[in-house]
Amino acid sequence: MKERNVWKLNGFIGVLAVLALLAAGAYLLIAEMIIPAVILFVLALIPISGFTVVQPNQGMIVNFFGRYSGTIRDSGFWITIPFTERKKISLRVRNFNSVKLKVNDVDGNPIEIASVVVFRVVDTAKAMFEVDNYQTFVEIQSETGLRHVASKYPYDSYNGEAYSLRANTEEIAEELTHELERRLNVAGVEVLESRLTHLAYSTEIASAMLQRQQASAIISAREKIVEGAVSMVQMAISRLQAEGVVELDEERKAAMINNLLVAVVSDRSAQPVINSGSIY
Structure with missing residues (x-):
């Protein structure tokens, strides 16, 4: 089934034709030409059923x-094939908001997900005759497509190497659009x-996953802190040696590195200990 155009004519021209037939029939009736007048009256009544x-x-x-004859897409007043059944179908852009679906992601974690689908009818013949109710069909297939796409990805990718539902919303939305186009x-x-x-x-798993996210965030933050601390210690020792401020043997260098790392990496303020000298 494929949409095609149906024969149509401007409705006002059809009205003029009907009036002309009625006028001719009335003239013949006055002239007592009964049979031709009746024929013209019948011919005038036939097109009336084609106005839309x-x-x-x-x-x-x-x-x-x-039998499907065709579709009229042009707005206005038309006359088409008489004695036909005509059904309206909207070509406007519409939204469908799905309910919150409970789906297992690719890792088996239960998640809640919902989507909005923007669609329109582009083939009226398919929408009317290929499916029982195209609006219900859109709703069911949209939810099915959403479940299918959501089950292919994890909610979150902790190593950052693969796509995830949370971090790659643009890519997921594009794939969902392609999936729905294929289905609809x-x-x-x-x-x-x-x-x-x-x-x-x-x-049921929201609190546990929140703790996991917090732990991952803390680990990532600690990695950055340690990386910065090592760079700071290397820079401090290099400058001290380059400017000849102090000569450090390996033992004191290790002690200094330890103190600097503790001061930089610690999550609490460091308490300095001032060495006023040796008793010896």
């Missing part, structure tokens, strides 16, 4: 005794955009 009005961004599907093509629906509107761990 199409609103902007609306399609009018025309069926002639159970049979219904003549075009997916303009899809976005995640909700993403969270399920309540």
